[in-house]
Amino acid sequence: MKNILEIRDLIVGIDSIPPTWILREANLSIGEGQIVGLVGESGAGKTMVSRVILGFTPEGSRVFGGEIHFCGSKISDLNRDSRPFLLGKEVTYIPQNPMTALNPVQRINDQMTDVLIRYLQLKPRDATKRAVSLLSEVQIHDPEKVLKLYPHQLSGGMRQRVLIAIAFACNPSLVIADEPTTALDVTVQKEILGLIKRMQSSHGTSMLFISHDLGVVSKICDVVNVMYGGQVLETQEADALFSAPSHVYTKALLSATPRYDRPGDLLEPVSDRLVTEMGKTILSWDKRAEACFYK
Amino acid sequence: MLLQVRDLSLSLRDTENSWFWSRGEHVNIFNGINFDIDLGQSLGIVGESGSGKTSLAKTITRLYQPSRGSLLFDGVDISSLRENELGSFRSKVQFIFQDALSALNPRQTIAQIISNTLMNFSIETSKSAALTHAGELLDRVGLPRSYLSRYPHQLSGGQRQRVGIARAIAPKPKLIVADEIVSGLDVSTQAQILALLRELREDGSLIFISHDLSVVRVLCDHVLVLREGKQEELGKTVELFDNPQSRYTRDLLAAIPLPEYDPTWLDREVERKTRDTEECMKIQGAVVFVTGSNRGIGAAFVQNLISRGASKIYIAARDTSKLQNLVSENAGKLVPVELDITNDQQIARAVAGASDVNLLINNAGVNGNSALISANDLASARDELDVNYFGTLAMCRAFAPVLKKNGGGAIINILSILSRVNLPACGSYCVSKSAALSMTQGVRAELAGQKTLVVGVMPGAVDTDMAKSFEGPKENPNDVANASLDAVEQGTEDVYPGGMAQGVSQGLAGDPKAVEKEFAAYLPG
Numbered sequence: 001m002k003n004i005l006e007i008r009d010l011i012v013g014i015d016s017i018p019p020t021w022i023l024r025e026a027n028l029s030i031g032e033g034q035i036v037g038l039v040g041e042s043g044a045g046k047t048m049v050s051r052v053i054l055g056f057t058p059e060g061s062r063v064f065g066g067e068i069h070f071c072g073s074k075i076s077d078l079n080r081d082s083r084p085f086l087l088g089k090e091v092t093y094i095p096q097n098p099m100t101a102l103n104p105v106q107r108i109n110d111q112m113t114d115v116l117i118r119y120l121q122l123k124p125r126d127a128t129k130r131a132v133s134l135l136s137e138v139q140i141h142d143p144e145k146v147l148k149l150y151p152h153q154l155s156g157g158m159r160q161r162v163l164i165a166i167a168f169a170c171n172p173s174l175v176i177a178d179e180p181t182t183a184l185d186v187t188v189q190k191e192i193l194g195l196i197k198r199m200q201s202s203h204g205t206s207m208l209f210i211s212h213d214l215g216v217v218s219k220i221c222d223v224v225n226v227m228y229g230g231q232v233l234e235t236q237e238a239d240a241l242f243s244a245p246s247h248v249y250t251k252a253l254l255s256a257t258p259r260y261d262r263p264g265d266l267l268e269p270v271s272d273r274l275v276t277e278m279g280k281t282i283l284s285w286d287k288r289a290e291a292c293f294y295k
Numbered sequence: 296m297l298l299q300v301r302d303l304s305l306s307l308r309d310t311e312n313s314w315f316w317s318r319g320e321h322v323n324i325f326n327g328i329n330f331d332i333d334l335g336q337s338l339g340i341v342g343e344s345g346s347g348k349t350s351l352a353k354t355i356t357r358l359y360q361p362s363r364g365s366l367l368f369d370g371v372d373i374s375s376l377r378e379n380e381l382g383s384f385r386s387k388v389q390f391i392f393q394d395a396l397s398a399l400n401p402r403q404t405i406a407q408i409i410s411n412t413l414m415n416f417s418i419e420t421s422k423s424a425a426l427t428h429a430g431e432l433l434d435r436v437g438l439p440r441s442y443l444s445r446y447p448h449q450l451s452g453g454q455r456q457r458v459g460i461a462r463a464i465a466p467k468p469k470l471i472v473a474d475e476i477v478s479g480l481d482v483s484t485q486a487q488i489l490a491l492l493r494e495l496r497e498d499g500s501l502i503f504i505s506h507d508l509s510v511v512r513v514l515c516d517h518v519l520v521l522r523e524g525k526q527e528e529l530g531k532t533v534e535l536f537d538n539p540q541s542r543y544t545r546d547l548l549a550a551i552p553l554p555e556y557d558p559t560w561l562d563r564e565v566e567r568k569t570r571d572t573e574e575c576m577k578i579q580g581a582v583v584f585v586t587g588s589n590r591g592i593g594a595a596f597v598q599n600l601i602s603r604g605a606s607k608i609y610i611a612a613r614d615t616s617k618l619q620n621l622v623s624e625n626a627g628k629l630v631p632v633e634l635d636i637t638n639d640q641q642i643a644r645a646v647a648g649a650s651d652v653n654l655l656i657n658n659a660g661v662n663g664n665s666a667l668i669s670a671n672d673l674a675s676a677r678d679e680l681d682v683n684y685f686g687t688l689a690m691c692r693a694f695a696p697v698l699k700k701n702g703g704g705a706i707i708n709i710l711s712i713l714s715r716v717n718l719p720a721c722g723s724y725c726v727s728k729s730a731a732l733s734m735t736q737g738v739r740a741e742l743a744g745q746k747t748l749v750v751g752v753m754p755g756a757v758d759t760d761m762a763k764s765f766e767g768p769k770e771n772p773n774d775v776a777n778a779s780l781d782a783v784e785q786g787t788e789d790v791y792p793g794g795m796a797q798g799v800s801q802g803l804a805g806d807p808k809a810v811e812k813e814f815a816a817y818l819p820g
Contacts, residue, residue, distance in 0.1 A: 218556055
């Protein structure tokens with residue numbers, strides 16, 4: 001299988017003296033047409049991975065080492081301004097919080113047609129037509145009416161549908177979904193997950209799916225990466241990972257997840273011993289990196 | 296009883312749809328809520344967003360005044376007390392908010408936040424004593440005392456939630472109301488907070504609001520399910536999870552993604568949605584005809600139908616003498632019918648005497664456990680096809696007009712997971728069941744017009760006489776009967792009861808050839 005995206009030994013840190021490391025030689029690849037999951041606790045560096053792919057590294061941080069290849073060409077050297085052709089067209093983003101991701105003072109129509117006019121060079125009228133068909137594709141009834149509304153007039157689930165429609169508008173090669181269902185309740189979450197999966201397979205898009213919820217990841221991803229401390233600890237096909245996790249940390253995460261079908265199980269938080277142990281590995285990596293990048 | 300809630304209702308003014316000079320219409324938020332909490336008990340309140348969970352919590356804690364009903368706390372009706380009369384109630388009930396960042400004053404240190412609560416409720420009178428007490432509370436929730444001098448924004452989400460808990464337990468309340476306090480946390484932090492709440496639960500009662508039933512199961516001993524402001528279901532956690540009474544509860548459970556690989560999970564919801572609108576049949580009051588009812592799955596069906604309140608059950612078997620005991624135990628409800636489903640005259644007689652049937656259960660079947668080539672002759676293969684395919688088809692044909700006359704009803708055909716793939720050890724049985732599956736699909740299509748639901752049940756090995764020689768894991772026949780009747784009530788067409796059947800069905804959805812090869816390996820000799 002051809003890889004759409006490959007991240008090799010990516011090192012990102014905040015450029016202080018000594019640097020604060022965020023990604024410590026992270027490796028990740030996404031095959032064509034795959035949904036690849038990235039799970040981990042908060043602070044593991046999940047969102048940073050997506051930011052680096054998009055070129056939106058936060059101020060003060062930079063890429064120290066490693067490479068990102070997108071569709072065969074190296075993009076890690078390009079800065080944000082020199083790859084606008086990618087963002088919004090080839091690589092798009094479904095954000096976590098549908099409440100804040102849409103512009104509150106613009107109608108849905110303007111926000112949807114914006115990308116269509118900019119990247120597909122459609123005329124405004126055609127763009128609106130395309131927006132209508134996109135909205136019906138994400139199962140919004142009465143799309144003409146919704147286009148005239150402002151974001152605050154839509155429910156959370158509806159807004160997430162609009163954002164999904166925007167993400168798939170230009171038939172991107174890669175969609176990055178960062179916790180797209182965390183703000184939704186379980187029943188809406190299930191609908192949205194089903195929708196994302198359908199859109200992904202009908203558009204033949206590859207996808208990076210970021211979440212801290214192992215349950216969600218198990219249902220939608222083909223391959224799952226488990227992340228901690230800026231490193232990818234385990235990469236496996238979803239069925240293998242959930243039936244036989246190999247890394248102790250993955251096992252710990254699974255036993256910390258509550259399950260309604262297993263009342264007898266006491267939940268175990270990731271143990272302090274494991275955290276200290278992994279902390280040591282990270283510390284020794286940091287020392288090596290400091291010696292390397294900061295002399 | 297610590298808290299008694301009776302017929303509690305709340306309506307608020309609709310500010311969204313009112314002009315600034317009018318006061319807006321009243322909108323019902325929730326209606327007719329009833330429950331009790333004893334000291335030391337914990338109640339989970341679950342429901343979708345917009346179901347009224349948070350409003351209910353705020354009414355119980357008297358942040359809202361209920362518009363109807365009574366709230367007895369410690370024997371005192373607090374539902375209409377004024378704010379200045381609520382003083383002692385306020386210290387006995389504490390609220391932990393979902394969003395800890397906005398619930399903690401950003402301009403106060405943790406020390407100030409907690410000691411203010413202690414001083415307000417006059418638990419401590421001097422500042423220094425309050426400070427020491429605040430330190431002890433931080434110990435209790437597992438935060439280092441050095442955090443006293445920090446501000447809320449300097450803490451992580453989990454730590455802030457711990458501060459919220461510390462503040463809530465400060466006045467030693469009898470009841471803590473926690474509103475979605477773990478929903479924004481990742482699993483390990485969530486597990487820590489849940490463990491802490493379990494510990495604290497021993498000191499008082501807890502109302503825990505969540506949309507996640509998995510979390511509720513860990514923490515609560517009773518559950519209240521809310522739907523659009525109405526009390527959908529209330530019960531002990533164990534019972535509610537093992538046997539949810541309401542369809543809505545089952546849907547909520549089905550919507551929770553368990554961390555297991557399950558490629559068909561996402562598609563299942565779509566099926567449910569399309570059926571939502573249809574009226575489904577109820578077993579209670581149904582008139583049922585069960586073939587092969589003297590043993591195995593058939594006998595389990597009869598028991599299950601009785602306990603679900605079917606009004607009349609025709610129990611058919613080739614030899615009815617064994618059914619006499621059962622009939623006399625359930626006088627008036629059970630009607631024995633002598634029936635060999637390969638005998639057309641007997642079928643005709645049975646139909647004539649059972650014109651009130653609205654559910655037909657085709658359970659009778661035979662298995663000669665013989666292979667296709669190495670069998671001595673074709674006797675077994677012919678016999679199986681005669682009973683499992685022709686017999687079942689004859690029954691469907693005979694009862695179709697009866698079902699039509701009685702408003703559609705349903706047919707359950709007991710097939711086998713072996714209808715989907717051949718197990719060569721009993722090759723000819725699989726052939727007959729495969730024919731029966733195809734027949735089930737055809738009958739389903741032909742009878743769709745008269746609104747008859749046709750259910751195909753495909754269990755794995757079931758613990759009955761038929762599978763005596765099989766040594767692997769077997770399903771309980773009761774579970775098969777239960778799943779089949781659930782399917783009728785929910786309008787599900789294909790049922791795969793048990794782990795084995797589901798496993799094979801998923802395997803077939805992935806790589807049918809691999810399943811076939813695996814089954815071929817079980818060939819004896």
